[in-house]
Amino acid sequence: xxxxxxxxxxxxxxxxxxxxxxxxxxxxxxxxxxxxxxxxxxxxxxxxxxxxxxxxxxxxxxxxxxxxxxxxxxxxxxxxxxxxxxxxxxxxxxxxxxxxxxxxxxxxxxxxxxxxxxxxxxxxxxxxxxxxxxxxxxxxxxxxxxxxxxxxxxxxxxxxxxxxxxxxxxxxxxxxxxxxxxxxxxxxxxxxxxxxxxxxxxxxxxxxxxxxxxxxxxxxxxxxxxxxxxxxxxxxxxxxxxxxxxxxxxxxxxxxxxxxxxxxxxxxxxxxxxxxxxxxxxxxxxxxxxxxxxxxxxxxxxxxxxxxxxxxxxxxxxxxxxxxxxxxxxxxxxxxxxxxxxxxxxxxxxxxxxxxxxxxxxxxxxxxxxxxxxxxxxxxxxxxxxxxxxxxxxxxxxxxxxxxxxxxxxxxxxxxxxxxxxxxxxxxxxxxxxxxxxxxxxxxxxxxxxxxxxxxxxxxxxxxxxxxxxxxxxxxxxxxxxxxxxxxxxxxxxxxxxxxxxxx
Numbered sequence: 001x002x003x004x005x006x007x008x009x010x011x012x013x014x015x016x017x018x019x020x021x022x023x024x025x026x027x028x029x030x031x032x033x034x035x036x037x038x039x040x041x042x043x044x045x046x047x048x049x050x051x052x053x054x055x056x057x058x059x060x061x062x063x064x065x066x067x068x069x070x071x072x073x074x075x076x077x078x079x080x081x082x083x084x085x086x087x088x089x090x091x092x093x094x095x096x097x098x099x100x101x102x103x104x105x106x107x108x109x110x111x112x113x114x115x116x117x118x119x120x121x122x123x124x125x126x127x128x129x130x131x132x133x134x135x136x137x138x139x140x141x142x143x144x145x146x147x148x149x150x151x152x153x154x155x156x157x158x159x160x161x162x163x164x165x166x167x168x169x170x171x172x173x174x175x176x177x178x179x180x181x182x183x184x185x186x187x188x189x190x191x192x193x194x195x196x197x198x199x200x201x202x203x204x205x206x207x208x209x210x211x212x213x214x215x216x217x218x219x220x221x222x223x224x225x226x227x228x229x230x231x232x233x234x235x236x237x238x239x240x241x242x243x244x245x246x247x248x249x250x251x252x253x254x255x256x257x258x259x260x261x262x263x264x265x266x267x268x269x270x271x272x273x274x275x276x277x278x279x280x281x282x283x284x285x286x287x288x289x290x291x292x293x294x295x296x297x298x299x300x301x302x303x304x305x306x307x308x309x310x311x312x313x314x315x316x317x318x319x320x321x322x323x324x325x326x327x328x329x330x331x332x333x334x335x336x337x338x339x340x341x342x343x344x345x346x347x348x349x350x351x352x353x354x355x356x357x358x359x360x361x362x363x364x365x366x367x368x369x370x371x372x373x374x375x376x377x378x379x380x381x382x383x384x385x386x387x388x389x390x391x392x393x394x395x396x397x398x399x400x401x402x403x404x405x406x407x408x409x410x411x412x413x414x415x416x417x418x419x420x421x422x423x424x425x426x427x428x429x430x431x432x433x434x435x436x437x438x439x440x441x442x443x444x445x446x447x448x449x450x451x452x453x454x455x456x457x458x459x460x461x462x463x464x465x466x467x468x469x470x471x472x473x474x475x476x477x478x479x480x481x482x483x484x485x486x487x488x489x490x491x492x493x494x495x496x497x498x499x500x501x502x503x504x
Contacts, residue, residue: 019343023127030134031106033304033358038098038143039367046395047146049077049375050408052084052097053398059085060428066239069406069417071250075186076147083107089384089399091376097145104153105142108132108322111156115326119163119291121333124343131350133321136357137267141315147188150255152319154184154195162198163291166210172225174211174219174392182223189247197301201294216304242422250420255310257416263307264314269353274303276325276331283331290332332491374476381481382438384500385491389428391441391479393448400438403431411445411459429463432470436486442478443465 057068059081064070070077080097109130118127134142142149158180165173181198186469187190205211234240255262264275277299284296302320311317336342375396378388388400392411403425406414414425432440445460471480490503 005492018121019347020124020127022347023124025129025250026131026182026347026354027127027134030131030136030354033136033361034102034105034143035099037361038095038102041172041361041368045144046210046408047144047208048097049395049398051145051147052093052499053407054082055084056088057402059088063195063239064239065239065246067405068402069408069422069423071246071254071413072147073186073189073247075183075326076150080145085199089379089382090266090378092399093398094145094375098143101145101149102143104150105134108153108156111153111160112322112325115160115163115291115295116162116329117332119167120289120295120326122328122430125329125333125336128332128343128346129325132273132325133267133327133347134234136361137269137314140441141312141318144315146315146402148190148315148318151184151188151191152322154180154187155191155319156322158184158293159198162202162239163294165215166205166290169212169215171212171215171218174215175222178219179222182226186226189251190319193305194298194302194323197298198294201297203291204500244325245420245422246417248302250416250422254413257412258310258312258429262309263311266317267314269349270314271350272318273321273324273328276328278302280327280329280331283334287330289330292327295323295326298399299327307314323389372475374479377474377476378439383491384493385489386439387437389432389437389440392445394441396479397439403437404428412448413454415447415459427464428460432463432466436470436481436482438487439474440467440471440480442473442480444459 007357016082026124051072054064054068054070056076058064062068064077075145080100083096083100084093087096112133113123113126115126116129117123120126138144158177161173161177161180164170165177181191181195182263183444185195206213206216231240256414280292281296281300284292297493299320302323306317306320314409332342334345375398378396378400379398382388384399386400387403388397389403390397390408390410392504393409395408397407404410404414405423406417406426410426410428417423418425428445431437442462442464444462445459447457447459468482469479470486472483473479474481489499492499492503
């Protein structure tokens with residue numbers, strides 16, 4: 001009897017402190033891992049270069065959509081433009097951008113914890129929800145410098161304040177929630193999907209008189225004013241139609257172009273999380289917790305969109321991962337109340353994934369640490385006057401001038417842009433003759449969409465005689481650099497326009 005009491009007491013102490021300590025240890029370990037990988041591994045992937053370069057173009061006075069092609073909303077580039085200007089012609093800007101993204105990611109996890117612990121479950125499972133989202137997969141999407149990460153941060157913040165209003169009925173909470181939702185849209189227009197379904201829940205709660213009409217009207221003032229200001233910005237630059245073509249028509253056509261590769265397979269750990277999320281949907285329907293039901297509604301709507309419309313790469317599931325964690329953790333919390341071993345199983349799975357991922361990235365680090373790095377190589381050799389042509393499926397131009405309106409993923413985005421009626425595809429050979437970019441891609445450009453569907457189709461034939469005349473190969477074949485006899489142009493700054501140009 002005495003031994004049984006002692007065992008029961010030890011068991012209580014174990015389950016009271018060990019799981020909580022383990023989840024904190026896990027979160028700290030993951031945070032350190034993300035920080036180290038951002039510093040030690042090359043972070044200039046295609047998306048990071050795209051948005052750093054766009055920020056730099058904005059910093060130099062260029063206007064998105066009008067002066068250079070983009071198909072995202074512009075807030076990220078304008079906010080980051082001062083940083084891009086500060087780090088001009090220094091490739092370490094990637095580390096700065098990823099560090100900012102890392103901080104934003106951590107704050108989004110804080111909101112996840114506050115949503116769970118305040119409205120869905122207890123503190124331990126709130127931390128576990130954050131840990132589930134933070135689990136690094138095959139790629140470190142969490143610290144990438146892409147608008148989606150900032151959009152998700154705003155959505156989680158908005159949901160937290162939305163729930164806080166429903167609970168406490170303080171008008172300021174609803175105002176802050178709607179402002180967060182609007183800012184999330186200004187980072188990425190794909191926020192419209194979850195915002196539409198959040199709007200439906202808002203109409204329901206308004207109908208049920210859980211949202212006061214006066215509070216709703218006040219909360220709409222700032223977002224509507226922001227929309228008006230954004231429309232004035234587009235009208236000022238005479239690009240209202242161009243914006244809608246670039247951000248909506250183009251992206252719809254982009255989805256159609258992927259044909260056989262529109263839906264990526266779930267990585268195993270995400271597939272498991274989806275099962276937990278669907279279990280959470282059933283639990284939410286059986287509960288009377290309106291917050292859980294809203295999270296389940298968001299999860300189902302996002303899941304259906306991602307699995308049956310367009311998700312060509314696994315990072316498209318990033319928002320879905322958040323909603324699955326929010327929907328699934330209350331279920332695990334309830335199951336853990338009946339069998340506390342559930343928490344140990346979840347933590348064991350998380351630590352297994354983490355250790356496995358650390359091993360993969362350690363091997364990657366060992367393979368890449370001595371290799372030269374193309375974006376850094378180019379950044380060190382260009383002047384503010386030099387043009388750089390990105391390659392077929394390759395992005396390496398951070399600070400160079402773009403020879404054409406379409407500058408990223410040539411052979412893909414320019415194909416869809418021309419079909420959409422934005423602007424015609426560039427004549428690459430003619431631009432090389434006229435501008436003599438400092439760096440060019442020395443191979444033909446293929447249609448990415450047809451290539452991924454098994455049909456090789458050349459979009460841009462490159463004149464190799466032209467390349468051999470003016471260029472020589474770099475250590476990064478097939479990237480070519482302008483021969484020195486053609487690269488003796490003086491670079492001067494026009495004191496009137498503030499733009500850099502070659503001296504006559």
